[in-house]
Amino acid sequence: MSSVITFYDIPSKTPGQAWSPNTWKIRYALNFKGIPYKTVWVEYPDIEKVSKKIGAPPTNEKPDGAPFYTLPAIYDPSTNTAVSESILIAEYLDKTYPDTPKLLPGDTHALQRAATNAFLPGGGPGLQFAIPATHRILSSASEGYFRRHREPLFGKTLEELTPTGPERDVEWAKVKARFNDVDKWLRGGEGPYFLGKTPSFIDFDVGARLYWYRTIFGEDSAEYTDILSWNEGRWAVYAEGLKQYETVTV
Template identity: 45%
Template sequence: MITLYDIPSALPEMAWSLNTWRARYCLNYKHLPYKTEWIEYPDIEPHCKRLGIAPTSTRKDGTPYYSLPAIYDSTTDKYIADSLKIAEYLDEMYPDTPKVFPEGTEMLQHAFLYAYNPLFDPIVKFIIPATATRLNPVSEEYFTRTRTKRFGKPLKDVTPTGEEKEVEWKEFLEALDTLDGWFSKNKETKFITGNAPVWVDFVVGGELLWLKTIFRPDSDFWMELKEVNGGRWEKYLEDLQEWAVVI
C-alpha cells in the first residue's frame, strides 16, 4: 500500500494542488493501490521531519523547504517527496505498470518542461490569492502569511486590476496560444507523445485542474478558458478524467 500525502481544501472535492495532482495522476494511471493522508499547510514541515521525509528545496536564507506531494511505500519502506521524483520512483519500482517515462522520452519530456514552465507565469497573480480562499482556516492563515511575504504586499492586493489585469490576462491567453500551437503538431493523438499520457501530460493536466478547481467550473474565468483554442483545454481534462480520481 502506498500513502499519498496531500494538502486538503475546503472544497467538496478536497484535492486541488497542481503538484500533488501530478503524483495522484501517476498512481491512478498505474493502478497502484494507495490511500490519501491529508496534511494542512502548517503541519507539512513537522510531518516531514517526524517521518524523515527529505526537504524538496532550500529557501533563500539557506533553510530547508519541505513540500508535498510525498509518498510512503510500505513495500519498500521508503518515503519519497517531489512529484517528479515520485514519478521516476514509481516507474523504477513498478516496471510492469504503464510507464510515465517511456523509454526514449526522458530527455524530450524534460526539455518540454523547461519550455513549458514559464508559460503559466502570467496567471500566478490571479490564482495564488484565489487559492487562499479555498483552503481550510488553518492553512489559509499560513498560506496568506507566507505568500504575503513572498510577494512583498498583502495577498489581497496581488490580484491584478484595471489595466494590469488586462495586460496579464492577455499574456496568459497568448501563452495558451503557444501551448496550443505545440499540441496542434499532434493532429491524430490525444496527448503529448501519443494516445497514452506521459509525465508531462499530468503536469499540464494538474495545472489546468488547479485553475478549474480553484476558480470553479461555473466561473467566468473557466467559462472563458474552456472556449479558447477551440475548447482544447476542457477536452484535454476530459481525456485525463479517467485518472482524475481521489482515493
C-alpha cells in the first residue's frame, strides 16, 4: 500500500491531461507544498462510489436532498483521513504538514474563503463557452454523464449553449468584466499574486480557472489568447508564474 497521499482527479480523454478548475486548485496546492502524492483518475459516474469507499464526505446536496459527492478529494494514509472540498483540503494540508509553504498563511483563512467566494461566484460568467468545450475533451465514460447533468441546468443542449453573433460578444464581455474586477483587487499590491510574490490558495483558484480555459479552448485559441491580453497582460504573468506547479504526478 502506498504511503503517499492519493489525489482523486477527473480524467480527460488525453491520458495524464488534468483539466478541472476545481481539482487543479488542489494539484497546484500539493505541488506548491511539495507533498508527494499519486493521482487516481475517477470518471464522473464513479465519483460517488469512490468517495464513499474512501470515506470522503459529500460536499453538497442534490436537488432531491440526497448527498452529492464531488472532487477534489484526497486520502492521506499517514493519518487515515479522507477530505473533500478544496478549501477543507487546503486547511487539512496546512495543518497536517506545518513545515510546508502555507496555502492560507498568517490569519488570512477567512479572507481567503471570502475571496474565493467573490471570484467567479456561482461558477461565474463564461460557462456557456466553457461547458461545451469541456464536454469535447472528456472521455467516453464521462461525457454522457456530464451532458445529462449539465443540460438541465441551462435548459439547452450543449450544442445550443454557446452564444453566437452579437450575443457572443455580450457574454464574452461579461467574462472580461469579471477579470477586470479581480484586476482591480490586485492593483496597488506588490503582485503578481494576492499576497505578493508568493501564491496562496486564492491564486491557485484563479490559476486553475486559467488552466481550465487553456486546456479546453487551446493555448492558441482566440479565447485564451484574448484572456492573456487583458489587464495589461496580468493573466499571462499569472499563468506563466504558476507553470512551476503544474506537474501532473500520476
